[in-house]
Each structure stands twice: as structure tokens, then as C-alpha cells.
Amino acid sequence: MTDTTWTDTTCADMTCTDVIWIAIGHIDDIPRRGARCVTTPKGRIAVFRTADDAVFALEDRCPHKGGPLSVGIVHGHFVTCPLHNWNIGLDSGLAQGADEGQARAMPVRNEGGALFLALDAPPQPAVAAE
Amino acid sequence: MTQKLVIIGNGMAPGRMLEELLEKAPGLYDVTIFNAEPRVNYDRIMLSPVLSGEKDYADIIIHDEGWYAYHGITLHKGARVTRIDRAAKTVTAANGVTAAYDKLVIATGSAPVILPVPGADLPGVVAYRDLDDVLRMLEIAKQGGRAVVIGGGLLGLEAAYGLRRRGMAVSVVHLMPTIMERQLDPAAAYLLEKALTERDISILTQANTKAILGQGKAEGVALADGRVLPADLVVMAVGIRPSARLAKEAGLTVNRGVVVDDGMRTSDPAIFALGECAEHRGQCYGLVAPLYESAKVLADRLSGGQGEYQGSVTSTKLKVTGVNLFSAGDFADGPGREEVVLRDAAAGVYKRLVLNENRIIGAVMYGDVADGPWYFDMLKRGLDVSHLRDTLIFGQAVQGALAGGCGVQAPGAAVAALADDAEICGCNGISKGRIVAAITAKGLTTLAEVRAHTKASASCGSCTGLVEQVMALTLGEAYRPAAVEAVCGCTDLGHDDVRRLIRAKGLKSIPEVMQELEWKTSCGCAKCRPALNYYLVCEYPDDYADDYQSRFVNERLHANIQKDGTYSVVPRMWGGVTSAHELRAIADVVDKFAIPMVKVTGGQRIDLLGIVKEDLPAVWADLGKAGFVSGQAYAKGLRTVKTCVGSQWCRFGTQDSTGLGIRLEKFMWGSWTPAKVKLAVSGCPRNCAESTCKDIGIICVESGYEIHFAGAAGLEIKGTEILGTVKTEDEALEHVVALTQMYREQARYLERIYKWAKRIGTETIRAQIMDDAEKRQGYFERFVFSQAFAQVDPWSERVSGKDKHEFKPMAVIAEAAE
Ligand code: SRM
Ligand SMILES: Cc1cc2nc3c(=O)[nH]c(=O)nc-3n(C[C@H](O)[C@H](O)[C@H](O)COP(=O)(O)OP(=O)(O)OC[C@H]3O[C@@H](n4cnc5c(N)ncnc54)[C@H](O)[C@@H]3O)c2cc1C
Ligand code: SF4
Numbered sequence: 018m019t020d021t022t023w024t025d026t027t028c029a030d031m032t033c034t035d036v037i038w039i040a041i042g043h044i045d046d047i048p049r050r051g052a053r054c055v056t057t058p059k060g061r062i063a064v065f066r067t068a069d070d071a072v073f074a075l076e077d078r079c080p081h082k083g084g085p086l087s088v089g090i091v092h093g094h095f096v097t098c099p100l101h102n103w104n105i106g107l108d109s110g111l112a113q114g115a116d117e118g119q120a121r122a123m124p125v126r127n128e129g130g131a132l133f134l135a136l137d138a139p140p141q142p143a144v145a146a147e
Numbered sequence: 148m149t150q151k152l153v154i155i156g157n158g159m160a161p162g163r164m165l166e167e168l169l170e171k172a173p174g175l176y177d178v179t180i181f182n183a184e185p186r187v188n189y190d191r192i193m194l195s196p197v198l199s200g201e202k203d204y205a206d207i208i209i210h211d212e213g214w215y216a217y218h219g220i221t222l223h224k225g226a227r228v229t230r231i232d233r234a235a236k237t238v239t240a241a242n243g244v245t246a247a248y249d250k251l252v253i254a255t256g257s258a259p260v261i262l263p264v265p266g267a268d269l270p271g272v273v274a275y276r277d278l279d280d281v282l283r284m285l286e287i288a289k290q291g292g293r294a295v296v297i298g299g300g301l302l303g304l305e306a307a308y309g310l311r312r313r314g315m316a317v318s319v320v321h322l323m324p325t326i327m328e329r330q331l332d333p334a335a336a337y338l339l340e341k342a343l344t345e346r347d348i349s350i351l352t353q354a355n356t357k358a359i360l361g362q363g364k365a366e367g368v369a370l371a372d373g374r375v376l377p378a379d380l381v382v383m384a385v386g387i388r389p390s391a392r393l394a395k396e397a398g399l400t401v402n403r404g405v406v407v408d409d410g411m412r413t414s415d416p417a418i419f420a421l422g423e424c425a426e427h428r429g430q431c432y433g434l435v436a437p438l439y440e441s442a443k444v445l446a447d448r449l450s451g452g453q454g455e456y457q458g459s460v461t462s463t464k465l466k467v468t469g470v471n472l473f474s475a476g477d478f479a480d481g482p483g484r485e486e487v488v489l490r491d492a493a494a495g496v497y498k499r500l501v502l503n504e505n506r507i508i509g510a511v512m513y514g515d516v517a518d519g520p521w522y523f524d525m526l527k528r529g530l531d532v533s534h535l536r537d538t539l540i541f542g543q544a545v546q547g548a549l550a551g552g553c554g555v556q557a558p559g560a561a562v563a564a565l566a567d568d569a570e571i572c573g574c575n576g577i578s579k580g581r582i583v584a585a586i587t588a589k590g591l592t593t594l595a596e597v598r599a600h601t602k603a604s605a606s607c608g609s610c611t612g613l614v615e616q617v618m619a620l621t622l623g624e625a626y627r628p629a630a631v632e633a634v635c636g637c638t639d640l641g642h643d644d645v646r647r648l649i650r651a652k653g654l655k656s657i658p659e660v661m662q663e664l665e666w667k668t669s670c671g672c673a674k675c676r677p678a679l680n681y682y683l684v685c686e687y688p689d690d691y692a693d694d695y696q697s698r699f700v701n702e703r704l705h706a707n708i709q710k711d712g713t714y715s716v717v718p719r720m721w722g723g724v725t726s727a728h729e730l731r732a733i734a735d736v737v738d739k740f741a742i743p744m745v746k747v748t749g750g751q752r753i754d755l756l757g758i759v760k761e762d763l764p765a766v767w768a769d770l771g772k773a774g775f776v777s778g779q780a781y782a783k784g785l786r787t788v789k790t791c792v793g794s795q796w797c798r799f800g801t802q803d804s805t806g807l808g809i810r811l812e813k814f815m816w817g818s819w820t821p822a823k824v825k826l827a828v829s830g831c832p833r834n835c836a837e838s839t840c841k842d843i844g845i846i847c848v849e850s851g852y853e854i855h856f857a858g859a860a861g862l863e864i865k866g867t868e869i870l871g872t873v874k875t876e877d878e879a880l881e882h883v884v885a886l887t888q889m890y891r892e893q894a895r896y897l898e899r900i901y902k903w904a905k906r907i908g909t910e911t912i913r914a915q916i917m918d919d920a921e922k923r924q925g926y927f928e929r930f931v932f933s934q935a936f937a938q939v940d941p942w943s944e945r946v947s948g949k950d951k952h953e954f955k956p957m958a959v960i961a962e963a964a965e
């Protein structure tokens with residue numbers, strides 16, 4: 018797969034939408050158990066790489082008070098927000114435990130290390146890219 | 148009038164006796180104790196884990212100073228009693244202290260047997276009995292080298308294991324054909340020997356020591372067959388002899404030990420004997436369980452009761468991590484005796500029961516010892532086991548399964564099946580019923596509480612699992628298994644255990660720690676990872692690769708994150724002193740990057756707030772050109788050193804407080820610590836730098852430097868304690884640095900100095916830093932060593948390109964993709 022943007026179609030609830038996948042870089046640009054940001058006109062997106070090399074993308078805003086999740090500590094498939102230690106699930110963006118809230122999650126695809134982000138996909142739980 | 152009770156010896160037996168006595172009859176006696184050892188009562192059994200590094204001395208103290216003070220007991224430490232005057236009813240110690248008694252307890256324990264061979268008195272030949280022996284061994288073990296342990300019994304093997312763990316090459320020399328022959332039959336001894344050999348301990352049996360060789364210090368051991376084993380350390384662990392000389396000289400009846408009756412009374416009705424020095428019904432004991440039983444009887448007698456000691460049957464375990472061994476009773480072959488044996492070669496399991504007239508009289512188990520307490524219980528009661536005979540050897544679970552007709556056993560079923568009076572804790576003689584009763588009556592929910600109220604598992608700890616099962620059974624859902632507060636949900640271990648195990652097992656990376664210590668999550672969490680990273684940085688300053696992904700954002704980005712996701716930047720201003728040049732550079736940076744706020748901090752320096760992440764390296768580059776380094780205002784590390792103007796300007800100043808503050812900051816910056824460390828130096832007791840609420844503070848006085856520590860002025864407010872006063876600036880620096888290193892090595896992550904000091908005792912700290920020059924020097928040198936790797940300005944590193952990815956987005960998507 019080349020490092021370019023392409024389009025494909027996903028179907029949810031019987032309605033199909035075109036999804037635009039945008040190339041954002043290579044998995045090795047992100048440290049294991051870390052994250053990098055992608056700046057977009059719609060705000061900053063944090064792209065996480067876990068210890069087992071799964072990749073997730075969340076809006077870089079904690080559902081609590083907007084803390085930058087991209088600089089939190091990544092453990093398992095969770096990130097701990099640097100401001101007040103909420104734990105956020107990377108797959109869903111959902112706050113864990115007693116806390117309530119959800120960061121917007123978006124799909125990432127990993128094609129042999131090349132990463133693609135779908136900005137406008139329906140707000141479904143992100144898929145863990147292998 | 149209260150009677151006077153004097154006790155000679157402050158070991159485990161009288162310690163237990165006093166606990167029982169204080170509970171039964173508080174205030175009945177005015178108690179005075181003489182102890183030849185210069186310390187409080189500690190758990191002698193646990194010297195082996197101290198030797199191997201699995202515990203610290205502080206962990207094994209049974210009664211701390213406060214306990215004696217609280218109970219109004221006079222303890223003469225380092226005072227060996229040399230004379231008992233029975234006519235005058237007094238005892239006198241070598242240091243001249245005399246005390247009168249109404250009742251006297253002799254509890255002098257045992258002395259190690261030293262083989263009368265040439266060279267036995269050379270330095271480097273050590274017995275294994277008390278903490279001083281352990282410290283002597285550790286001193287030699289520091290240099291690595293070879294150790295020869297003479298004696299393959301319980302003590303010798305534990306010493307060998309400990310020394311091996313400390314990095315020495317170890318050989319055990321044993322006279323008999325098999326090791327631990329008094330507790331093990333040859334089959335079990337073989338398995339044990341194999342396990343120890345696998346742990347790199349070489350075992351020589353039928354080896355008779357002829358001499359210890361060496362010029363001025365031990366250099367080798369010569370055996371009767373002509374072999375010579377080189378050695379830097381020789382440990383003699385060939386046996387113990389009851390310390391009964393004092394009693395003998397006083398004219399009491401003495402055999403092997405001081406002879407006592409069933410009331411623990413010697414031939415003088417006012418004098419009792421207790422512990423390893425006593426001989427009861429022709430028997431001297433060398434394990435704590437029987438001593439504790441007789442301690443109870445003596446407490447009863449001293450409080451007016453008529454308790455009688457009937458003698459004890461003992462069982463043995465070996466405290467070598469990973470070796471499971473149990474032995475009890477008499478297991479020699481003999482006429483009329485039968486034996487039942489079970490072996491599983493693949494699993495390394497061996498069990499043997501010796502029966503006489505359908506009663507268990509001996510048990511030896513290796514590998515799988517879960518049923519040890521069950522067999523031991525039946526042995527002590529002399530139960531007829533004929534109905535169990537066919538399946539006895541398979542253990543209790545099988546009995547339960549057969550009886551219940553169900554193949555699968557619920558965990559804990561074996562313990563559930565135990566009778567109420569079955570013994571759970573052998574050391575302290577605590578039955579299942581007593582534990583259950585204490586839990587229900589007192590509403591206990593944690594292991595620590597059960598230990599405190601019943602003593603179960605509080606000595607050697609090998610029955611901890613059983614006690615936990617009893618708790619689980621009694622409490623059901625309400626049972627909270629964590630004995631210590633765990634570091635976090637990823638492990639059941641507490642901070643101290645984790646640190647100790649990192650050291651003892653030589654663990655060198657976070658994944659290794661998690662694997663070896665059986666972390667319950669794949670890669671930890673935001674609580675444990677920073678702690679582990681610190682412990683490893685501190686332990687291996689030279690070759691640990693700092694794991695940045697396990698650091699909190701501030702320490703990864705070297706700036707403080709703010710509520711809006713921007714950062715603040717605080718450059719060092721050594722000792723709070725600045726210059727026109729520095730201020731101009733700061734002003735230029737503020738203009739160039741349009742920094743929204745400049746503030747003087749509470750720590751005598753300047754904070755630049757509201758900088759976006761992407762700008763950080765450029766801001767640092769400009770500050771760096773002006774000579775600034777990071778102020779580490781974000782670090783669990785050295786923060787600020789506040790100073791006042793001192794003797795250079797102030798009319799009251801006694802010393803150069805500003806100069807010393809700068810010197811300290813330049814010496815100590817960059818160091819990582821368990822929590823932040825703030826210092827201050829004031830030029831006189833007016834204390835304008837607020838030294839008395841700092842982690843470490845100095846107040847200069849005419850005669851020198853008063854060093855303070857353990858203050859706080861944040862979430863809690865606490866004035867400092869005085870560490871001591873020193874004469875010169877060099878000494879002040881050395882003491883402050885040594886104290887910091889002691890704190891670095893011992894405190895739990897996020898525990899500030901005042902909390903750590905409260906936990907371990909300010910006295911302990913004072914003793915090590917003020918009174919023990921060698922310790923202080925050691926700490927100082929280790930700090931200096933680690934600074935060689937830590938004193939790198941993180942800002943200039945990043946300006947030169949390190950961690951570039953932290954400051955740049957991975958991609959920029961210009962327009963909304965529609
Ligand atoms: C900037 C400053 C306030 C100021 O404008 O003066 C400050 C700012 C913060 N303090 Fe402080 N403290 C500052 C001096 C103090 C002082 C006064 C002092 O050092 O003399 C104290 C009380 C003394 C003490 O530490 O005992 C102090 C007690 C705390 C505490 C309570 C610590 C405690 O263990 O009780 C916290 C919370 C913590 O560390 O967990 C804290 C935490 C913080 C944090 C780091 C909050 C955070 O986690 O984000 C603030 C960072 C803001 C920033 O980005 O700079 N700050 N803080 C001061 C920086 C000093 C410096 O030059 O490095
Ligand atoms: C390394 C090691 C491991 C052990 N492991 C185990 C184990 O796993 N299980 C087990 O059950 N047992 C074990 N033991 C044995 C157990 O520690 C002893 O049985 C127990 O400590 C004896 O207690 P005691 O009070 O009789 O004597 P001690 O604890 O020996 O105390 C006697 C004290 O009296 C002092 N003293 C002696 N003479 C005088 C005097 N004239 N004046 C003043 N003070 C004096 C001594 O300095 C000493 O401090 C172990 C022992 C050692 C050394
Ligand atoms: S006191 Fe310290 S932690 Fe609290 S708001 Fe002020 S700077 Fe922040």
C-alpha cells in the first residue's frame with residue numbers, strides 16, 4: 018500500500034458512506050506506549066501506539082476538562098490523562114471506573130506500518146488496527 | 148509495692164514472655180532488661196532474609212524503642228551481665244550497672260559453637276547468630292569473592308543461600324554424608340542438595356575441617372583429606388551451645404542448659420530460665436515454637452498462675468526461597484515402624500511418613516509441603532490413622548474429595564476441614580480456632596490486623612498462606628487479601644517489597660520486574676510505572692536505560708503542564724541569585740515568544756507561563772545561550788535551594804548562607820528522588836529562608852551549621868527536626884548529600900522526606916547520618932556516583948534534538964477532507 022490517501026466505503030445501519038483515509042505517517046514515528054499528534058482543521062488528534070503495537074486515535078481532549086491525552090501515560094489499551102488522572106479507554110474513548118465521559122474516537126488503519134486516519138467516519142468506536 | 152523483675156537477655160523468648168505478661172498483668176512488675184546486644188528485640192529467625200537481601204533490619208524489629216518506653220521497661224542495651232548475687236538478689240553488668248530483683252529470668256539464649264581448629268580466631272571467620280554477624284558477612288560479601296560455610300544444617304544452608312544471593316561463590320562443608328541429617332532422611336537430603344547445587348552452591352559432604360588458613364585473615368579452609376578451599380569468608384555454623392555459664396557460676400543446677408521444672412523455675416525459687424539456655428525434662432530446644440510455649444507458661448507463673456510446660460514436638464522448615472521442605476518428629480527406621488513413601492520425580496516431590504502402631508511419628512516432605520501442618524497436627528495429637536491409611540500419603544485434599552464424593556476441591560477446603568484446635572502458626576502456637584475467634588470478635592479484615600492481634604504468621608511467615616485461607620473462610624466476601632498496601636492494582640506487592648526484590652533479584656528493567664514479580668497486567672499503569680522507573684534509575688544509575696514512556700508528562704517534556712495544555716518554564720537561578728545579564732535574557736525570551744505571564748515563584752526564581760509545546764525547544768535554546776539550565780520545577784528531584792543574604796550582607800549573618808545554598812544546588816541538581824526535594828539555607832536563627840519547613844534546611848549559627856530535615860509546608864505543615872550540628876561547610880554538604888541519598892534508597896515513590904522519616908524513625912536516620920561516619924561516607928559516594936549520569940541538562944539535550952517527536956505533530960492535515 019502506498020503512502021497516499023484513498024477512499025472506501027463503510028456501511029453502518031444500512032446507510033453507506035464514503036470514508037476518506039488520510040495518510041498520517043508510519044507506526045515507527047510513534048514510540049511504543051506513547052502517542053503523537055495530528056493537527057487538523059477540526060482540532061488535534063492523538064494517535065496512540067500500545068505495547069502490543071495496536072494503534073488508536075482519539076480527539077486530543079480529555080472528556081473531563083480538556084486535558085491533552087496525547088501526553089498521558091499509555092498502559093494496556095488505556096491512557097491516563099495528565100491533568101487529573103482519568104483513565105480513558107483507547108478503543109472507545111470512554112472514561113473508566115467511576116468517571117463518566119467519552120473522548121471522540123476515530124478509526125485508524127495500519128497497512129504494513131503505514132497509518133491512515135478517517136476523520137469523518139461516523140462516530141463509532143475506533144477499530145484497533147493490528 | 149510493685150515487684151522488681153529483672154531479665155538477662157533480650158531475645159525472642161523473653162520478648163514473647165513479656166507480651167503475655169503485660170497482657171495478663173499489666174503494671175505488676177517494674178521490669179529491667181539487660182541485653183548484651185546493643186539493640187532492641189528483633190526477629191532472629193529473619194536474619195537469613197536480611198542476609199539474602201529479601202528483608203531489611205528495620206523490617207525484623209519486634210519491639211521498637213517506643214514499645215519499651217510505652218510499657219515503662221528499662222532496657223540496658225550493650226550490657227552483658229557478668230554476675231548474679233543470689234544472696235543480695237542483684238545482677239551486675241560488665242559496664243557496672245547493677246539492678247536488684249525480686250524475680251530473675253535468665254534468657255541468655257545460645258552461643259554458636261566454634262570448632263577448636265587452628266585459625267578459628269582469624270578475622271574473616273564468622274559465626275551466624277546475631278545481626279553483627281550478618282553485618283560482618285555483608286561487609287566481606289560486598290567485595291564478592293569466596294565463602295566457605297562449615298556446617299550443612301539449617302543455619303549453614305541459609306547462610307550459604309544468603310551469601311550466594313549476595314554474589315559470593317559459596318561452598319558448604321559438611322561432616323556427615325548427607326545435609327540436614329537431623330531433619331531430613333537421605334532421599335529428601337538428596338533433593339535439597341540438588342536444588343542448592345542448581346542455585347550454584349557447591350556442597351561437600353563427609354568433609355572434615357582440619358584448619359583455617361591465612362596470614363592475618365582467613366584465606367582458606369583445609370580439610371582432613373588434604374583438600375584446601377580458598378575463602379575470603381568462613382562461616383561457622385556447626386551448632387549451638389546453651390549459654391549457661393552465668394547460671395553455673397551463680398551455683399544453679401546446670402546440665403547442658405539451666406535446669407528448670409515444669410514451671411520454668413531453676414533450683415533457686417526466685418530465678419527462672421527461659422529460651423534456648425534452659426533445659427526442660429532433659430531437652431534443650433533450638434527453635435522458637437517450643438520457646439514460645441514455655442514463655443507462655445512462665446508469664447502465667449509470674450502473674451500468679453500454675454501453668455505447666457509439658458515439652459514440645461518440633462517441626463522444621465528451611466527459609467530458602469523456592470525450596471519447600473518440611474520435617475517433623477522421628478523418621479528413623481526401626482522395628483515395628485512402617486513407612487509410606489510417595490515420589491514424583493518429574494515434579495521433584497518426595498513425601499515420607501513414618502508410622503508406629505498406626506500413629507504418625509515422623510514426616511519428611513520435599514517439594515510439596517502443603518499437607519505438612521495436617522500431618523504434624525495428627526502427629527502431635529497421636530491420632531490413630533488406620534482408617535486413612537491407604538490414601539494418607541496423598542494428603543488432605545484427597546481425603547476430603549473421597550469423603551465428599553466429589554473430585555474437585557474448592558480452594559481452602561483443606562483448611563476448612565481442619566479442627567478448631569489444629570495449629571496454623573507453628574512459631575507462635577496459634578490454632579485455627581484462635582484466629583477465627585479474633586477475626587470475629589475484633590472485626591479484623593487484614594492480614595496485618597490478624598498478625599497484630601494473634602501473632603499468627605508474624606514470625607517466620609511461612610504459614611501466611613494458611614492464615615490467609617482461614618481469613619478467607621471466616622470473612623467470605625469481606626476479606627481483603629492485601630497485607631500491605633499494594634503499589635497499585637497491577638500487583639499485590641507493596642513498595643518496600645518491590646524495591647527489595649529489585650535489589651535481591653538484580654532486576655534491571657520494567658518488563659523484567661513485571662515478569663519476575665508476577666505483575667497482573669501486561670504493562671502496568673500510570674501509578675506503578677513511574678515508581679518502577681524511579682527505583683531502577685536509583686538502583687542502577689550507570690546502566691539503566693530510563694524509560695521515558697513511564698514518566699509523567701512533566702518529566703518527559705521537562706516543563707510543567709498547565710490547565711490549558713500549555714507549559715511553564717522555570718530556569719535555575721542558583722540559590723535565588725540572578726544578574727542583569729540573566730534578567731535581560733529572560734526579558735528577550737518573553738518578548739520573542741510572546742509569553743503571556745512572568746511570575747516570581749515561591750521558590751526564589753522566575754516562572755514563564757503559557758508556552759505552547761512546539762515552542763519549548765526554541766525557548767530553551769535561547770535560555771541556554773544565556774547560561775540557564777532547567778530548574779526542574781517539574782521533577783521528583785531536587786527543586787530549589789532557597790537562601791538568604793547571609794554573612795555577605797546581613798548584619799546578623801553568621802555564615803555565607805547564599806554561598807552554601809548555591810554550592811548545594813550546584814552539587815545536587817539533576818538528581819532524581821522519590822518525591823520532590825526542597826532545600827533552604829538561612830544565615831542565622833531568624834531563618835529568613837524558611838529553612839525550618841523544608842525537606843532539608845540549614846540554619847547557620849556562630850559555631851557552624853545546624854542541619855534540619857523532615858519539614859513540610861504544603862498539604863501538611865510540619866516544622867523540621869534537627870539532624871545535628873556540624874562545624875564546617877564541607878561537613879554540612881556531606882551530611883545533606885548523605886541524607887538525600889539515604890532517602891533516595893529507602894523511601895517509597897512519592898513519599899516526601901517527612902513522611903519517610905516518620906515511618907522509619909528520625910532516630911534511625913540520625914544514627915546513620917550523624918553517628919556512623921562510614922555509612923554516611925557510603926551514602927555520599929553513591930550519590931556522587933549517580934550524579935555522574937544524572938547531571939545532564941535536559942533542556943540542552945532536547946535543543947540538540949533528543950525526543951524531537953515530543954514537540955512536533957506527526958502530521959498536519961491542512962484542510963477538511965470532504
Ligand atoms: C510555581 C509555584 C507557585 C508560584 O507561583 O510561586 C508552584 C507551582 C506548582 N506547585 Fe507548588 N509551586 C511553587 C512553590 C511551592 C511551595 C513553596 C516553596 O517551595 O517554598 C510549596 C510548599 C512547600 C513544600 O513543598 O512543602 C509548594 C507546594 C506544592 C505542593 C504540596 C506538596 C506536598 O507534598 O505537600 C504541590 C502538590 C504536589 O507536589 O503533589 C505543588 C504543586 C505545584 C504544581 C506543580 C501543581 C501541578 O502539579 O501542576 C504547580 C506547577 C505550576 C507551574 O507550572 O509552575 N506545590 N509549592 C512555585 C514554584 C517554586 C519553584 O520555583 O520551583
Ligand atoms: C540465623 C538464624 C535462623 C534461625 N531460623 C529459625 C527458624 O527458621 N525457625 C525457628 O524456629 N528458629 C530459628 N532460629 C532459632 C531461633 O532464632 C532461636 O531459637 C531463638 O531466637 C532463641 O531465643 P532466645 O530468647 O532463647 O535467645 P536469643 O534470641 O539468642 O537471645 C539471647 C540474647 O541474650 C543476650 N545475652 C546472652 N548472654 C547475656 C548476658 N550475660 N547478659 C545480657 N545479655 C545476654 C544475647 O546477646 C542475645 O541477644 C534461627 C536462629 C538463627 C541464628
Ligand atoms: S497553590 Fe500551587 S498547586 Fe495550588 S493553584 Fe497555586 S500553584 Fe497551583
Ligand code: FES
Pocket residue numbers: 079080081082083084098099100101102103
Ligand atoms: S482533564 Fe483529563 S482528567 Fe481532568
